[in-house]
Amino acid sequence: MARALAMMLLMAIALTTTMSAASTMDITDKDLASEESLWAMYERWCENHSVEREIGDKTRRFNVFKENARMIHEFNQQDVPYKLSLNLFGDMTDEEVERTYGRCSNIRSNSRKRRHQGRLTQGSIIAREDLPAAVDWRMMGYDQRPSAVTNVKRQGTCGGCWAFAAIAAVEGINSIKTRNLTSLSVQQLLDCDKGNEGCRGGNAEGAFKYIIHHGGIETEAEYPYVGHEHGRCLVPKQDQNTVVTIDGYKQVPPNEVALMQAVAAQPVVVALDANSTAFRRYGGGVFVGPCGTDLNHEMTVVGYGTTNEQDSKKRMDYWIIKNSLGPEWGENGYIRIARDVNSQAEDGLCGILIYASYPVKFKRKGVNDTMKIV
Known part of the structure; x- marks a missing residue:
């Protein structure tokens, strides 16, 4: 019984570790270094989330995205037991998220x-x-x-x-x-x-x-x-x-x-x-x-x-x-x-x-x- 419980705990640890690694889009200092690198990261995010934005809206969305990216990167440097991520809300403001997913x-x-x-x-x-x-x-x-x-x-x-x-x-x-x-x-x-x-x-x-x-x-x-x-x-x-x-x-x-x-x-x-x-x-x-x-x-x-x-x-x-x-x-x-x-x-x-x-x-x-x- 003790061995079975130990195996179960190890499996749970491995599962949650793998899930965390699989879900997070890392943000590096290099990504934030220039407009070009930020655009490249935004394009990767759009591809990862299968997001298509109209040309007229994409620049505005990019400006929101880069502010979110900077905020998330700054937060993730802190000694906190969880991380933030450029998830499906990556190019949305908090107000837009509240309005759409409230x-x-x-x-x-x-x-x-x-x-x-x-x-x-x-x-x-x-x-x-x-x-x-x-x-x-x-x-x-x-x-x-x-x-x-x-x-x-x-x-x-x-x-x-x-x-x-x-x-x-x-x-x-x-x-x-x-x-x-x-x-x-x-x-x-x-x-x-x-x-x-x-x-x-x-x-x-x-x-x-x-x-x-x-x-x-x-x-x-x-x-x-x-x-x-x-x-x-x-x-x-x-x-x-x-x-x-x-x-x-x-x-x-x-x-x-x-x-x-x-x-x-x-x-x-x-x-x-x-x-x-x-x-x-x-x-x-x-x-x-x-x-x-x-x-x-x-x-x-x-x-x-x-x-x-x-x-x-x-x-x-x-x-x-x-x-x-x-x-x-x-x-x-x-x-x-x-x-x-x-x-x-x-x-x-x-x-x-x-x-x-x-x-x-x-x-x-x-x-x-x-x-x-x-």
Whole structure:
């Protein structure tokens, strides 16, 4: 058991290191030395991100890009446990990012009273000691199961993060219960879940309610994502051919140990404050802020771990979180956010502990719940 855990930790470390290296476009002093070198870097960025700009707009975009590049390079010289990156927002101002990719969750951090206090008790400290040291549902073989996480998806300019987060959680529990990882339809939620507001925002708990009431959700292949709402639902009200069902959902008490317990069992949806420049332009490492607790974005926690520095004082605990901005953002679409942050123990960093939930699915003997009924 100890050897298996050690191997799992080594695999997790290797995975996150590789992901960080793969996602970051390095900026050197040479790149910033002249207009010509900056133009060359901008052209590389456009090619890497498959971006085409109209001739009349390209000069303005370049001016934004070079200011972002200088800001990011200056930030990355600091002794901070994470780096910024010229990611998909490389030639956009903060105002443009806010306007185009702003709030996609309709949760407000002060919209409801807490069900429980977030402070850790002696019992929860003991519970923490019984938890795995590291969890990563992306890994084949974690907990002797197949992966419970599909590829990172890309929401584009549709404010549907709530739907992506909910679908990732349902994909996770379905894989855990059936040992069959199936990519499910975000588009069905955007078009058919009238309790949420499609590309204008929503929340994952509403999505879970829709899936329960409707009797399931289609696959991505059957109902693919188009990046906007169709304007009408393309599945019947009671579709007998739905692929994956859930039986309910639960809310996670707002404390760190409760979230760790939930994540050790399955991927979990969380709401966060993702409005800061640092969050949007995150490129890798353990994010430590700045951020507040305005819950404007929903994502899916797929694991947790600790960095592997030799100096124990420099080790950092973190959450592994799947975003929906495509693999060009962060660590191939993921972010590691610091956990066990004493100064924000009640809310967690960026409000991660305030509003977490996960779908419930019972395993039915003899039923393959991932095969479409013909």
